Each structure stands twice: as structure tokens, then as C-alpha cells.
Amino acid sequence: MKTNRLKSPKTQFIFWTALVLVLLVFAAVGPLFLSHDPLKVNLAQVNLPPSGEYPLGTDYIGRCIMSRLIEGAARSIYSALIVVGVTFVIGTVIGTLSGFWGGRLDGLLMRVVDCFQAFPSLVFTIAIAGMLGPGTVNCVIALSVIGWTGYARLARSQVLSLKERTFVSAARISGSSTRKILVRTILPNCLSPLVVSASMHIGGTILSFAGLSFLGLGSAPPFPEWGTMLNDGRQRLQIAPWAALFPGLAILSVVMVMGMFGDSLNKVLISSKNNEVQS
Amino acid sequence: MGILTGCGSSKTATKGLVELTIASSNNAHGVSLDPRIDYTAGVPVSMGVCETLFKLNNETLKVEPHLADTYTHPDEYTWEITLRDGISFTSGEPLTAEAAKAALEYSLAGIERLDKILDLKSLEAEGQVLTIKTNSPAATLPSLLTDASTIIYDTKAGSDYARQIVGTGPYILESMDDEGNCELVKNKAYWQGEPAADLVHTKWITNGNALALALQSGELDYAEIAPADMPLFENKADYQVTGYDSHRTYFLFLNPENTFTTDPALRKALCYSIDRDSYIASIFNGNGTKTTACFPAWSGFSADISAEDYDLEKAKQILSVAGYQDSNGDGNLEKDGKEVSLSLMTYAGNPEFPVLCEVIQDQLATLGIHSEIVVSDGIVNDLKKGNWNIATYGYNTLSLGDSYNFLQPVFYTDAFSNFTHFSNPQVDALLDEMKETADMEKRKELSIEV
Numbered sequence: 001m002k003t004n005r006l007k008s009p010k011t012q013f014i015f016w017t018a019l020v021l022v023l024l025v026f027a028a029v030g031p032l033f034l035s036h037d038p039l040k041v042n043l044a045q046v047n048l049p050p051s052g053e054y055p056l057g058t059d060y061i062g063r064c065i066m067s068r069l070i071e072g073a074a075r076s077i078y079s080a081l082i083v084v085g086v087t088f089v090i091g092t093v094i095g096t097l098s099g100f101w102g103g104r105l106d107g108l109l110m111r112v113v114d115c116f117q118a119f120p121s122l123v124f125t126i127a128i129a130g131m132l133g134p135g136t137v138n139c140v141i142a143l144s145v146i147g148w149t150g151y152a153r154l155a156r157s158q159v160l161s162l163k164e165r166t167f168v169s170a171a172r173i174s175g176s177s178t179r180k181i182l183v184r185t186i187l188p189n190c191l192s193p194l195v196v197s198a199s200m201h202i203g204g205t206i207l208s209f210a211g212l213s214f215l216g217l218g219s220a221p222p223f224p225e226w227g228t229m230l231n232d233g234r235q236r237l238q239i240a241p242w243a244a245l246f247p248g249l250a251i252l253s254v255v256m257v258m259g260m261f262g263d264s265l266n267k268v269l270i271s272s273k274n275n276e277v278q279s
Numbered sequence: 280m281g282i283l284t285g286c287g288s289s290k291t292a293t294k295g296l297v298e299l300t301i302a303s304s305n306n307a308h309g310v311s312l313d314p315r316i317d318y319t320a321g322v323p324v325s326m327g328v329c330e331t332l333f334k335l336n337n338e339t340l341k342v343e344p345h346l347a348d349t350y351t352h353p354d355e356y357t358w359e360i361t362l363r364d365g366i367s368f369t370s371g372e373p374l375t376a377e378a379a380k381a382a383l384e385y386s387l388a389g390i391e392r393l394d395k396i397l398d399l400k401s402l403e404a405e406g407q408v409l410t411i412k413t414n415s416p417a418a419t420l421p422s423l424l425t426d427a428s429t430i431i432y433d434t435k436a437g438s439d440y441a442r443q444i445v446g447t448g449p450y451i452l453e454s455m456d457d458e459g460n461c462e463l464v465k466n467k468a469y470w471q472g473e474p475a476a477d478l479v480h481t482k483w484i485t486n487g488n489a490l491a492l493a494l495q496s497g498e499l500d501y502a503e504i505a506p507a508d509m510p511l512f513e514n515k516a517d518y519q520v521t522g523y524d525s526h527r528t529y530f531l532f533l534n535p536e537n538t539f540t541t542d543p544a545l546r547k548a549l550c551y552s553i554d555r556d557s558y559i560a561s562i563f564n565g566n567g568t569k570t571t572a573c574f575p576a577w578s579g580f581s582a583d584i585s586a587e588d589y590d591l592e593k594a595k596q597i598l599s600v601a602g603y604q605d606s607n608g609d610g611n612l613e614k615d616g617k618e619v620s621l622s623l624m625t626y627a628g629n630p631e632f633p634v635l636c637e638v639i640q641d642q643l644a645t646l647g648i649h650s651e652i653v654v655s656d657g658i659v660n661d662l663k664k665g666n667w668n669i670a671t672y673g674y675n676t677l678s679l680g681d682s683y684n685f686l687q688p689v690f691y692t693d694a695f696s697n698f699t700h701f702s703n704p705q706v707d708a709l710l711d712e713m714k715e716t717a718d719m720e721k722r723k724e725l726s727i728e729v
Contacts, residue, residue: 041641043554043561060507061561061638134654221637221652235488235630238511 009267016261023257027073036064038071039222047240057242059232065243069250072224076213077254079136080205083143088198090144091151096190098152099159100182110156113149121146125208129217136219139212143205154197158190192273196266203258210251226251296477302490302502303459303481312455313440314382315389320427326463326481327474329430329446332360332379332409333421337523340578340680342422346374346431346447348407352717355416356400362407366470368433369451376404381434390428392695397423418717422679449474459483487630494518505630506564522566526677528573529631531639532662532670532699539619540668544601549669550587551594552642562634573676573685580682580726594646605647612647621650621668626658632671639669662698670698682726683713690729 031038036054042062050057056065098109116124129142162168163186171185212218213227221228226247233244303322314320323329334345344350348363366374380402387394398417403410411420423429436445442455447470450463463479482498484490487505494502495511504512512518531553533546540546559567568575571586587593603612603619612619623640625632636652643650650669655661662670674696676685688696690703691710706729713725 039641039644041638043557043638046561061634061641216654221633222640236507237488238491239507 009264009271013264013268016257016264019257020261023073023077023254026070027077030070030073034064034067034070036067038063038067038224040064041222047236047243049240050242056246057240059229059243060236060240065229065246068224068229069226069246072226072229072247073250073254075136075219075223076206076209076226076251079140080202080209083140083147083205083209084198084202086140086144087147087201088151088194091148092155092187092191092194094148095152095155096159096182096187099156100163100186106156109152113152116146116149122208122211125212126215126217129212134217134220136223136225139209139218142212142217143208147201147205150201151194151197154194155190158193159186162186162189192269196262196269199265200259200262202262203255206258207251207255297475298478298480299476299500300480300482300498302484302493302499303461311441312444312452313389314386314428314430314432314444315440317390317392317428320386320430323432323444323446323448323452324427324430326452326461326479327448327450328444328452328463329432330448331425331427331429332362332431333424335422335425335680340677342425342680344421346379347421347424350421355418355715356413358411358417358420360409360411362409363470364407366447367468368436368445368447369466369468370433370436370445372433372435372445374431374447376407376409378433378435379409379431380404382431383429385434386428386430393423393426393428416715418715419681419683422681425679450479506562506566507630509564509566524568524575526575526578526675528570528674528676529635530672530674532672534665534668534670534699536700537622537665537668539614539621542601542614544597545603545614545619547587548594548597548601548646549643551590551597552646553587553639554589554642556589558635558638562631562638573674574682574726575677578677578682579723580677582727591642591646598646603647610647611649619648621648622666623650623652624655624658624661624667624670625652626655626671628658629671629673632673635671659696665698672698681722682729683710683722686710686713686726686729 040063042058045054045058045062047060048054048058048062054064054066056069059065059068094109098106125142125146128145129139132138132141168181168185171181176185209218210225210227210230213225214231216228216231218225218228229247230244230251233240233242233247237244303325311319312323314323320329324331330346332345332347333342335341336343346362346366347360350358350360352358360376362374362376362379368374368378372378383402387397387399397420398414400412400414401410403412413420417423430446433445437443444452449466449469449471451466453462453464455461460483461481463481465474465477465479467473482493484493484499484502487508490499490502490504491508491511493499494504509520512520533549534540535543535546540549555569559565559569572581572584574580576583598612601614603614605612607613609618621643623636625636627633633652633654640650640652653661653667658670658672661667662672674685674689676682678684687710688694690697690701690706692702692704692707693700709725709729713722713729716722716725
């Protein structure tokens with residue numbers, strides 16, 4: 001069969017992975033190459049439109065928007081990655097234990113998950129972040145507290161279907177310890193849907209994070225975060241539209257790239273699984 | 280300075296009625312018109328529904344009789360106020376001393392602030408004469424009766440004050456919905472002549488951005504807009520912009536009782552790092568006047584007070600003399616081995632304040648002083664807790680046309696608004712004297728001395 005190489009899942013996956021890596025590197029080292037101090041207030045140059053000196057204009061107290069966007073990228077992107085990492089680990093561990101042991105532990109843990117999922121997640125996150133008070137770390141905590149439940153459910157269902165399979169029974173009969181069965185046999189086999197789910201969540205988490213900082217629950221001033229910048233810009237939308245436009249575009253494009261990355265990862269895993277079945 | 284903007288043309292409906300839509304944003308206590316809740320009565324006053332016995336002339340700052348006609352002050356504790364003849368509430372009920380007494384009694388029962396200042400002994404009504412007796416000498420009673428909370432309304436017209444209030448003003452409140460939007464019709468029999476607009480709709484909009492948009496879309500004919508949005512309306516043919524000098528004065532409090540700001544040298548250095556001129560030019564878009572006193576000079580309540588001008592070099596010098604040094608090279612000053620860190624408290628109710636704090640935070644950083652901005656949800660309570668170093672606050676310092684209503688709560692020992700716990704027996708004595716002095720010139724002298 002003839003396949004368009006550019007459309008093959010693998011090529012797409014490589015492309016989006018490269019883009020994500022470029023973004024991560026840029027967010028990490030970008031702040032080292034800024035043309036202006038992102039925190040420097042200059043009341044003589046307030047709300048300036050984009051120009052050679054300030055490529056994306058200045059904000060309401062004369063700070064360089066481009067420098068602030070680059071400075072804020074690390075906070076906005078890496079905090080989301082931390083949230084995804086933390087929720088992934090916690091959720092997977094809880095879900096695996098719950099599914100493997102079943103019984104009362106399973107019942108208890110799943111009721112806890114039900115409780116968490118009974119509320120709209122954004123409302124619940126805002127409530128927790130609001131109680132903890134504004135701050136990047138608090139936002140990470142709030143998003144992590146809510147986020148693990150999806151992974152727990154997914155991991156549990158994977159484990160439930162895996163633990164009755166013959167290769168698990170074989171491992172048990174051959175005398176493997178419970179820990180060994182869990183770590184060596186079950187976990188590797190239920191990991192791929194979890195990884196896909198995590199990669200799809202990165203974009204959403206960046207968006208939730210931006211949402212929280214938009215609502216004033218993010219980092220304390222003067223440190224920039226994209227959501228905060230968007231909110232500041234929104235209030236002066238008619239006078240200095242660039243102050244809201246560029247943070248908005250930054251959020252949009254990063255969330256899109258992360259989404260495409262998750263999508264392409266999913267496709268690659270599905271196609272490799274299909275190949276496995278065929279072979 | 281306040282800024283008002285109006286559209287050039289007002290909407291004219293088919294029947295030839297003049298209709299106006301205006302924004303209202305001054306309902307501090309949610310949607311209610313109940314005059315027993317403090318500061319609520321400002322709404323019926325601003326809508327032209329209710330009026331007070333006396334009125335403050337904003338230009339001369341003189342108190343003039345309004346619903347009152349004449350008044351006498353037979354002794355220190357008594358005021359006899361004769362109401363104007365021939366005025367009726369819009370319900371048709373005539374305005375008598377008895378009606379005024381009933382309204383004042385209802386309102387004051389719920390307003391502790393005013394009840395304390397007035398210190399009433401009794402209210403007596405006979406025909407058009409209202410006799411007010413106080414427990415302590417009340418030299419400025421007419422000025423206190425310009426407070427919106429002393430509005431006169433018809434207590435016989437119904438008791439659902441949350442939604443309906445009947446006054447003597449140029450407009451009659453037809454209805455108010457759950458969001459606080461009101462429908463007003465003109466009072467043809469208004470005692471000062473028939474008002475110009477037949478119908479007035481008030482829209483409850485507080486967000487500055489939404490206000491500007493509503494004005495641009497033509498949804499509103501008139502609004503009070505934020506300084507930051509001024510460029511959208513200034514010098515545009517479709518809009519007429521009028522400003523007025525308000526007595527709203529913005530303050531930065533330094534807390535002499537908390538951590539680093541207990542040091543007079545640091546407080547001095549902070550005073551030198553406040554750049555009033557550039558704040559006015561950029562944050563307030565030029566709508567403001569630099570002042571070093573609590574009251575504008577023209578009011579006569581304050582003499583020229585010299586204050587520290589913006590001078591960062593001088594601030595740095597003071598800090599280094601006082602022993603503030605960056606010995607570990609982290610860019611932040613230390614005093615006695617402790618990193619200096621200040622808490623800057625502000626609130627969002629005034630949209631300029633958080634911006635101002637961000638600017639001050641940056642300016643302090645250039646001095647090597649770290650600061651953290653705290654945006655408070657309940658500024659008065661948080662200020663009273665005392666765990667702040669610098670705080671923003673705004674006062675209308677000449678409310679009711681007199682400096683006493685600002686000086687007493689802010690500077691009298693343990694008074695309501697004395698957040699820095701200022702205490703000086705001489706100031707207390709001067710304020711006590713001011714309370715009992717009726718002569719305006721003498722009051723101004725006392726005010727200057729304070």
C-alpha cells in the first residue's frame with residue numbers, strides 16, 4: 001500500500017515532538033537572552049504599540065511585553081508539566097493498587113475518586129486555589145489535587161483487565177512476588193494509554209493554569225504569567241490591544257502544539273498496536 | 280478629579296419624550312435602597328429621587344439650606360430648622376417636620392456612624408419646625424445633615440425600602456429590578472422646576488471596561504469613566520467630557536508598628552522614593568493634582584506642608600547611613616543581618632491602586648528593598664490587623680465640606696480609621712475643640728494646626 005510519508009503517524013509524531021522540545025528549550029533558556037528587563041517599570045513608555053525597540057509593545061506600566069512573555073513561558077509551561085507529572089504518578093499508583101487488590105481498598109479509593117469527580121473540575125480547582133491563596137505553587141497544588149482522579153480510573157480499568165490475563169497467572173505460578181508482578185508485568189502493559197492520556201492533558205493543564213492566573217490566583221506581581229498578562233491586557237483592550245493579543249496568541253499556540261503532540265503520540269501507539277495484532 | 284462623559288445626542292423616543300440612560304455604580308451594599316443601611320442612601324440621592332435638609336455647595340464648600348428654609352441655633356445643644364412650605368413627596372404627602380422626623384428616626388436607628396457623630400437627644404416636630412436637641416454641643420449640625428444618609432423620604436408610602444423609596448426629588452422611582460437597574464420618571468411638580476428628561480433608565484455597571492464599551496455602543500448616554508479610559512473619549516466629536524475637582528485624596532500609609540517600617544530612617548527613605556508626578560501622569564492619565572497636604576490648598580483647611588520630593592539618591596544615602604547594606608550581594612538590602620522585605624497592602628476596589636503598587640514595588644526594588652503586594656478583600660479589617668508595612672487608601676477628605684470628618688477618624692487616638700495608631704494629646708485636644716466650634720474661620724485655623 002502506498003502511504004504519504006508526511007502523513008504517516010511516525011513522521012507527524014517526530015515533527016510535533018521536535019516542536020515541543022524546541023518550545024521547552026526556548027522556555028528554559030529564553031529568559032537568558034532578553035532585550036529588556038521583564039520587571040522593569042517605565043512610566044514614560046506606557047502602552048506603546050509594537051515597534052523596533054519593543055517588538056510586541058509595552059504594557060500599562062511600560063514593561064516590555066515580549067520580554068514578559070518569554071519570562072512567563074517557563075512558569076506557564078513547566079508548571080503545567082509538573083502538574084501533569086504529579087497527577088500521572090499519583091493517579092497511576094492509586095489506580096493500580098486499587099485495581100490489583102480490589103475489595104474494600106478498591107471500594108474506598110473509588111468512592112474518593114467519585115467524590116472528586118462529582119464537582120465540575122474547574123470550579124473545584126478555583127475553590128482550592130482560592131483557599132490556598134494566590135501563587136504559582138498553590139496553583140500547581142490545586143490542579144494536582146483535582147487532576148489525579150482521571151489517571152486513577154484509567155489505571156484501575158487497565159489493571160482489572162490485565163490481572164486475569166494468562167501471562168499474569170503465569171508469572172504468579174512461576175513464583176514472582178506481588179511487587180514484581182505489579183512493577184514488571186502489569187505496569188508496563190497498562191502504561192501506554194496512561195501516557196497518551198497524560199500527553200493530551202498537557203495542553204488542557206496549561207489552559208487551566210492560565211485560567212487560574214487570569215482570575216488572579218497565579219503568581220504574585222511583578223512576575224509574569226500568561227494568564228495574568230492576558231487579564232491585565234483585557235482591561236485595556238481598546239487602548240492597547242497588543243497587551244492582550246500576544247499573551248492570548250502565546251497560550252493558543254502552545255496549547256495547540258501540546259494537543260497535536262498528544263494526538264500524534266496516540267496515533268503512533270495505536271498503529272504500533274495494530275501492527276502487533278497483525279504480526 | 281472625577282470625569283464624566285456624555286454622548287452628544289440623547290435618545291428621543293417617538294412620543295417626543297426625552298429619554299436618558301445612565302450608569303449607576305455607587306451602590307456599595309448590593310441591591311437595596313434601604314436608608315437604614317449605611318451609605319445606601321447615596322443611590323436615591325444620585326438618582327435625584329431623594330433630597331436632604333441641607334446641601335453642600337461643591338464650589339464654595341458652604342452648607343446651604345435645601346429642603347430646610349431657615350434655621351436658628353438658640354443654644355449650644357439645640358437647632359431649630361424650619362422646612363420649606365409647599366413641598367410634597369411624590370406620593371402627594373406634604374413635607375412636614377413630622378414626616379422629616381419619621382424618616383430621620385428610621386434611618387438613624389441603623390447607622391451607628393452617624394448616630395455617634397450626631398449624638399441626638401431628641402427630635403421634636405411641630406408644623407414645619409423640626410427641633411433637634413443633642414447631648415453634646417453640635418456646632419456643625421447642618422453640615423452633618425448634608426450626609427446622604429439623612430435623606431428625607433415618605434415613611435407612609437410603604438415599608439419595602441429595599442425596592443422602593445418615595446422622596447421629594449426631581450425624579451420618581453418607578454421600579455427597580457433584581458440587578459439594581461432602575462426606571463425613573465420625572466416629577467412634574469418638582470419644587471425647583473420641571474426636570475428636562477422625561478424618562479431615565481439607570482444601568483448597574485461597575486466594570487470600567489464595560490462602562491466604556493456601553494458608552495461607545497450607545498447603550499449609555501452618560502457615565503463616570505476611569506482615567507485609564509479617557510483617551511477613548513477625549514477630543515471626540517460625539518462625546519462631551521466634563522471633569523470636576525473632587526476631594527478624593529489617595530494616601531500611602533506607612534505602618535510604624537510592624538517589622539522594618541518601625542525604623543524612622545527607612546520610613547524617611549520610603550518617603551523620598553514616592554514619585555507622585557509620574558504616578559499622576561501615567562497611572563491617572565494626568566487626571567489629578569499632586570498634593571503634600573490632606574486637603575487642597577484652596578479649601579483653606581490646610582496650609583502648605585512641605586514633604587519629601589522624589590529623590591532616589593537621597594533615599595539611598597539615608598539607607599546607607601542608617602546601616603542598610605547588601606552584604607551578601609543578592610541585590611537586596613539587609614539590616615542587622617535580616618533581609619529587608621516589606622508588605623504592600625492594597626485593594627482592587629480602586630483599579631488604580633494595584634497598578635500603583637506594582638510601580639512602587641519596582642521603585643523599591645531599585646533601592647534594593649524587596650516587597651510583596653497583598654491584594655486585600657476586606658481592606659479595613661486587614662489594615663486593622665496591622666501586619667502590613669505600606670498600604671494604599673483613599674479618602675474623600677472634605678466630605679460634608681469640612682476637614683473634621685476626615686481628621687477625627689484618622690488622627691484621633693484609637694478612632695475608627697486610625698490605622699497607624701497615631702496618638703498625640705495635642706491633636707486630640709484640637710479635634711475636641713473643633714467639634715464644638717461653629718465659626719468656620721476658627722475651624723480652619725484649628726484644622727491647619729492639626
